[in-house]
Amino acid sequence: MSILNVLVTGAAGFLGQHVARALTRRGHQVRALIRSGTEVQVVGQAPWTEIYRADLRTDSVGPAFDGVDGLVHVAARVTGSYSAQMADTVLGSERLLEAMAGSATRTLVLASSLSVYDWTAVDGTLTEESPLERDLYRRDVYAIAKTWQERVVRRLSREHSFDLTVLRCGFVWGPGREYLAALGQRLGRWHLVFGPATRLPLTYVENCADCFAEVVDNRRAAGETFNVVDGHDATAWRYLGEYLRRTGSSVRRVPVPYGVALAGARLADWINERCWRGRARLPGLLIPRRFQSRFKPVRVSAHKLRDVLEWRPPFDLAQSLQRTYEALEPHTALPNRRVEVHNV
C-alpha cells in the first residue's frame, strides 16, 4: 500500500478529526483544511502534517490541492438556518470541487448522509438502491443541504472525471456526541422513546473514520456509494438506557409505540393543512416526513461495504460504548510533529 497525501476538509470537526487520525494511522500524510479562525493542535501528536485555514464559501483554496493524491470531503454545517447550511454545505462543496478541477487531484470521497433517502418509501431494509427523497422541501434543512451537496458533487465529478466514492453515514456517535436525535424527545424528567425496539442506524465515530480510510486505500471503492452503519444490535431503548446510566442521569424512559407517535404527527399535519393551509411552523416531530426519517423502524443494510470492500467495523458495540464513556486513549499513538499552518 502506497503512502498518499490526503486533503481532509472539516478536519477539526467531530468526524473529520477521527478521519485524519485513521488516515495517519495507516501511514498517510494528512493535510487538514479547516474553517478560518478554528484553533487546532499544531504540535505534539497531531493527526495532520499541514493545516490550511480557509472559508470554503469565499476563499480560493487551489493551493491546498498542491501535491494532493486524494480529497476526503467531510466539511458540512449541521445546524443553522436554511441559507447558512446551503451556503456552507452546498456552495462550499461547489467551490472546493471547482478548485480541485484546477489541480491534478482526481480522487474524492464525500461524507454524505442517510438523510438523503426517502424513508417513507422504504419498508423493511434500506439499501444503497433505495429511492432518494422525492418531497425534499418537506424535510429538515440538514437533509435538503446534504441532498444538494450530493447532487452538486456528483455533477462536478462527472464533468471533471473525478473518481468519486460517496459514504452515506448513519448517526455518527462517540466521545463528545453521545446523545442522538434518533433517541426521541426529552420532556423534563421523562424521555419519550418513539419505537423503543427500533434498531438505530448507528456508526461509532472511530468505526466510521476507519471506513473512510479503507475507502481511500481500496481501489474497488471508486465510483461506488456505500451506506455506513456498524450493524450492531443497538435499539433506541437500549442505547438511551446506556446513555442515561453512564451519564448518571435520573431521567426516566417512556416507551411510545412508533405507530401511535406517527399518528399524532399525522393528526397535527392534518390540522395544520385544514386550519392554516400548511403555514404553521410545527416542530419536526409533528411533520410526518421528518418524523419518519428520524424514527422509522427500518433496518439499514451495510452488506455492500462487506461484500465489495470486505470491511468490518473494528470496534463492537461494547467496545464503542467503553471508548465513548471512559475517554480511552487512541489505540495507536501518533508521531510527534510540528505542523505547518497556512492561512488562505
Place this chain on the structure above:
Amino acid sequence: MLRAALIGAGEIALQHLACLQALPTVTLAGVCDRSRGLAESAAERFGASAWFTDHRAMLDEIRPDVVHITTPPPSHFQLAMDALEAGAHVIVEKPATTARESLSVLLRSAADKQRVLIEDYNYLFNAPVQRIVSLAQSGDLGDIVHVEVFLCLELDESRPPAGHARVLRDRSMPGGAIGDFLPHLASLAHCFAGPHRAVRSHWSKRSVSSSWPWDEFRAAVAAERGTAMLALSLHAQPDAFWLRVHGTRMRVSAELYDRSLVVDRLGDGPRPIATVCNRLRQARDLRRTALRGFYTKLTDGRGIYDGLWSLLTRTYAALQSGTAPPISLRQIAEVNDLVAALTAEECRF
C-alpha cells in the same frame, strides 16, 4: 401575469421567493446566482421556470417585468442598472447602493426609463408601523414631536451570509455592519419626522475583539417635522427593534420584532385617573400582543418579514394597476441623504 426574476439566492432571497410564490398574479420566471447549486435549488424549491448563473443571460432570455436584487450590497448598483437597461422594474435590497453618488445615477436611470425602483424598507410596512402611520394621518397622534428608533442585535460572525459578512468587515461599505442596517433606521425616522436638516452621530467600538469596524451607533437628527434619535447596538440584549413616536396628543411604542404596539394617550378626566386608565389599557394591549404574536408565530411562516410581504404585495398591485408604488424615488433619495449624513460622520473618528 407579471414575470419576476431574482438575482442572489441567499438569506433574504428566501423571503422574496416565498412571497412571489404566494402572489397569484406573479410568475417566477428565473433565479440567478453565481453558484449553480444555490440557483438550481432555489429554482426547484420555489418553482421558478429557469435558473441562471449569469444575470445578463437571464435578463436577455426571459425578459422579466420585475427584477429582485438580493445580492451583497456592492453588487446592487450594477445589477440594478442592468435590470433597468433591460426594461425591468427593480426591487433592490437595502442599501440600494454603497455610495450616494451611485444612487443618484440609479434614481435618474429609473426616472428616465419610467421604471419603478423600490429599496427594501420592509419595516415601514410591518403592521405596527402601519398602525402608527394611520394614527398620524388621522390626526389622533397630533403633531409629531420626536421619533426614537433603537435596534439591538446580536450579530456574530456566522450570522450574515459569507459574501455579505466580508463586505461588512472590510469597510467596503460605509459604516460596515451598522451601515447595513442604517436604511431601516433612517426610513423609519424619515417616515415620521420627514427629511433631515442636521445630524450629529457617534460611532464607537465597544468590543476590541469584534470583527466589525463599529459595534455601537447613536445619532441625533433634526428633521422637517420634528427630531429623531437613532441608536443601534450590537451588544445590548435581548434582540429588539423599538420604534417610539411622540406626538402632541399621543405617544406610541412599537417593538417590530414581536410586533407589539402600546399607545399612551391624553385621557379625559383628572390626571391620576387618566394615568391609571392609560396603564390598564397598555397592560391589555401588551397581553393581546403577546397572545397574537404567539399565534402568528405558530401559524404564519413570514415571521418578522411580514413587512416585506406587505411591501411586495403592494408593489405588484401598484404595477398591475398603474398606480403609485408604495415607495417613491423621492423617498429613496431623502432616506439615503440621511444615511449619507449619518455615515459621513463616521469618517471623523
